[in-house]
Amino acid sequence: MMNNLPEATMTLILTRQHLEQVLTMRDCIEAIADVMRRFSLGETVMPVRLMTPVPGRGSHAAMPAAIPGLGVLGIKSITIFPTNPERGAPAILGLVILNESNTGRPLAVMDAAYLTAVRTAAASAVATRALARPDASALALIGAGVQAGSHLWALSEVRPLRSVAVYDIDRLVAERFIETKSRRHPELTFRLAASPEDAIRGADLVCTVTTSQTPVVDLNWLKEGVHINAVGAHTPEARELDSATVTAARVLVDSREAALKEAGDLIIPLQEGRFGAEHIRDEIGEVLAGIKPGRTSDAQITVYKSVGIAVQDIAAARLAYERAVSLGVGVPVEL
Numbered sequence: 141m142m143n144n145l146p147e148a149t150m151t152l153i154l155t156r157q158h159l160e161q162v163l164t165m166r167d168c169i170e171a172i173a174d175v176m177r178r179f180s181l182g183e184t185v186m187p188v189r190l191m192t193p194v195p196g197r198g199s200h201a202a203m204p205a206a207i208p209g210l211g212v213l214g215i216k217s218i219t220i221f222p223t224n225p226e227r228g229a230p231a232i233l234g235l236v237i238l239n240e241s242n243t244g245r246p247l248a249v250m251d252a253a254y255l256t257a258v259r260t261a262a263a264s265a266v267a268t269r270a271l272a273r274p275d276a277s278a279l280a281l282i283g284a285g286v287q288a289g290s291h292l293w294a295l296s297e298v299r300p301l302r303s304v305a306v307y308d309i310d311r312l313v314a315e316r317f318i319e320t321k322s323r324r325h326p327e328l329t330f331r332l333a334a335s336p337e338d339a340i341r342g343a344d345l346v347c348t349v350t351t352s353q354t355p356v357v358d359l360n361w362l363k364e365g366v367h368i369n370a371v372g373a374h375t376p377e378a379r380e381l382d383s384a385t386v387t388a389a390r391v392l393v394d395s396r397e398a399a400l401k402e403a404g405d406l407i408i409p410l411q412e413g414r415f416g417a418e419h420i421r422d423e424i425g426e427v428l429a430g431i432k433p434g435r436t437s438d439a440q441i442t443v444y445k446s447v448g449i450a451v452q453d454i455a456a457a458r459l460a461y462e463r464a465v466s467l468g469v470g471v472p473v474e475l
């Protein structure tokens with residue numbers, strides 16, 4: 141088999157618990173940095189994902205990608221049902237199928253919910269490492285759900301965090317988040333914010349990780365030199381950032397093709413005529429490859445607009461598979 145992938149004849153089933161044992165944020169950040177570079181250099185194959193609306197519930201996403209240089213391809217199949225939490229289920233559920241790219245043989249089938257939480261935050265950490273000021277230490281989390289937790293984990297790997305302000309439209313969710321995370325991160329000072337503005341004023345880093353359809357960030361609240369990871373919205377009509385913020389900022393995207401199709405944060409101000417398409421054209425992988433600038437001044441506001449792309453899932457799945465095989469984790473089955 142190509143590229144050091146472990147030899148195996150069976151397909152490995154990896155549950156969430158298995159992935160929690162084998163997938164570390166630190167390793168995932170490096171895997172995502174590597175694949176974002178490959179993606180922007182044209183070394184991967186990835187159609188824009190196929191979204192199937194599910195009336196009354198949400199949507200299903202089919203997300204295929206091939207990474208020939210890593211010897212793998214695969215697909216993530218997920219449902220995004222925003223009201224699931226009201227029924228006691230996570231908003232995002234699904235599976236990843238990982239194939240070997242010589243013969244197409246299925247190497248593994250794994251839970252996609254945990255993988256998505258880790259790879260999305262790892263991508264934001266990659267962008268933060270490339271774009272944020274090195275001394276950024278005050279984090280604002282807008283939204284206190286699954287992604288907020290993984291973003292706290294990821295950003296603490298790449299910047300010297302000291303304080304975290306948390307706002308969620310559901311106060312109880314934010315309170316519970318702070319209670320749990322302050323036990324896990326005694327080195328950080330947590331603060332329950334009364335509003336998005338209260339959380340954002342004074343922050344060096346802002347992560348918007350909500351299911352909001354309308355802006356939760358206003359340019360007037362932002363500190364000079366802030367870096368924003370805008371993660372939540374992924375339809376042309378939905379956004380978390382106001383037009384003024386996107387217009388003022390140096391904007392980097394994960395995929396320019398996907399962003400122009402899915403990111404309301406960028407599409408709405410583009411349609412308003414606030415800027416031309418060149419303002420939202422540059423990819424984080426191009427910055428990592430050294431072919432586009434990242435931050436160009438200390439005072440500049442930088443925005444990483446993430447819609448989430450399948451190469452990230454397949455790279456993270458490959459990492460998890462490789463670690464699981466070497467640690468003897470998972471359930472091998474003959475299909």
Ligand SMILES: NC(=O)c1ccc[n+]([C@@H]2O[C@H](COP(=O)([O-])OP(=O)(O)OC[C@H]3O[C@@H](n4cnc5c(N)ncnc54)[C@H](O)[C@@H]3O)[C@@H](O)[C@H]2O)c1
Nearest residue numbers: 260283285286287308309349350351352371372446447448
């Ligand atoms: N970019 C990507 O790659 C990517 C990947 C996974 C998920 N997402 C998106 O990220 C978002 C968060 O995902 P999650 O799994 O953490 O969901 P979640 O349901 O666990 O958390 C979302 C939180 O946002 C809060 N919220 C909703 N509206 C708000 C508002 N106006 N202000 C403050 N808080 C608000 C909710 O109360 C909830 O606690 C979703 O929109 C999801 O689709 C993006």
